[in-house]
Amino acid sequence: xxxxxxxxxxxxxxxxxxxxxxxxxxxxxxxxxxxxxxxxxxxxxxxxxxxxxxxxxxxxxxxxxxxxxxxxxxxxxxxxxxxxxxxxxxxxxxxxxxxxxxxxxxxxxxxxxxxxxxxxxxxxxxxxxxxxxxxxxxxxxxxxxxxxxxxxxxxxxxxxxxxxxxxxxxxxxxxxxxxxxxxxxxxxxxxxxxxxxxxxxxxxxxxxxxxxxxxxxxxxxxxxxxxxxxxxxx
Numbered sequence: 001x002x003x004x005x006x007x008x009x010x011x012x013x014x015x016x017x018x019x020x021x022x023x024x025x026x027x028x029x030x031x032x033x034x035x036x037x038x039x040x041x042x043x044x045x046x047x048x049x050x051x052x053x054x055x056x057x058x059x060x061x062x063x064x065x066x067x068x069x070x071x072x073x074x075x076x077x078x079x080x081x082x083x084x085x086x087x088x089x090x091x092x093x094x095x096x097x098x099x100x101x102x103x104x105x106x107x108x109x110x111x112x113x114x115x116x117x118x119x120x121x122x123x124x125x126x127x128x129x130x131x132x133x134x135x136x137x138x139x140x141x142x143x144x145x146x147x148x149x150x151x152x153x154x155x156x157x158x159x160x161x162x163x164x165x166x167x168x169x170x171x172x173x174x175x176x177x178x179x180x181x182x183x184x185x186x187x188x189x190x191x192x193x194x195x196x197x198x199x200x201x202x203x204x205x206x207x208x209x210x211x212x213x214x215x216x217x218x219x220x221x222x223x224x225x226x227x228x229x230x231x232x233x234x
Contacts, residue, residue, distance in 0.1 A: 005039055005182060005186075006182050008099065008192070008193050008196065009179050009182035010038070011036065011044075011098055012099055012175050012179070013036050013099065013101065014034070014036075014129065015032070015034050015090060015102045015171055016033055016102065016168075016170040016171035016193075017112070017167055018030050018031045018032070018165060018166070019061065020053055021165075024106075024107060024114055026115075029051050029053065029054055029082065030053055030061070030072055030076075031050050031051065031065065031067060032049045033167040034046075034047045034089050034093065035047070036093065037102060037172065037179070039179075041172075043172060047085075049077070049085065049086060050067070050075055051071065051072065051076045052076035052078060054078075054079045057069045059149045059157065065167075066166075079119065083112070083118075083123050084130060087122075087123055091124070099197075101174055102230070103132065103150050104178070105130050105132040105135075105229065106228065106229055106230055109130070113231055113233060118228060122218055127231060129163070131197065132229070132230060133174050133177045133178045133181060134148060134227065135207065136152070136178070136181050137153055139207070140181060150170060153190055154176075154177055157181070158171070159176045159220045160176075161173045204228070208226060
């Protein structure tokens with residue numbers, strides 16, 4: 001165990017979205033944040049978006065993130081413009097050498113891919129390197145009891161969350177959790193971003209398979225867990 005932050009976690013680009021729903025093929029982005037964090041978890045750069053998704057924001061979703069249809073229409077930019085800017089900023093961060101950190105990456109990145117396709121915006125088939133604190137936390141502390149929501153995991157690791165379900169606060173908290181994990185488990189994690197990305201692909205598949213086995217034994221013999229990571233296409 002070591003308290004030293006590995007170089008691969010020293011500068012990270014964090015990403016989160018708030019949306020109209022949970023189905024990544026149908027949901028639309030309402031707000032998003034991409035921020036660059038430094039070695040101390042400090043915000044070095046930050047980019048925020050409020051989008052008019054072009055559809056009604058369900059009341060249930062608005063209760064979660066606080067953004068109503070009226071607010072989005074009055075103050076948000078056009079969805080196609082916002083999605084284009086988000087994609088461009090995400091790819092720029094990767095081009096600059098920063099890994100993308102997203103908590104439960106398949107949700108945000110799959111949704112972004114669907115939005116990009118919806119608006120005719122080019123997005124690479126593979127986004128890499130990605131770091132997913134949810135996958136890492138499950139892998140590195142697999143027998144810990146309790147929930148693995150962002151709220152629960154930030155509390156466990158002593159990271160302040162701020163306002164839950166705010167894209168900016170969630171993204172920044174996710175990055176700080178990642179840095180806590182990187183410090184704590186530096187001696188067991190790959191020290192190369194490409195190898196760490198590949199390891200998470202394998203870990204995500206194994207975690208999904210284990211969850212599927214449990215659900216089929218305990219609740220639903222037909223249950224299927226999708227283990228594709230970090231983007232689920234098709």
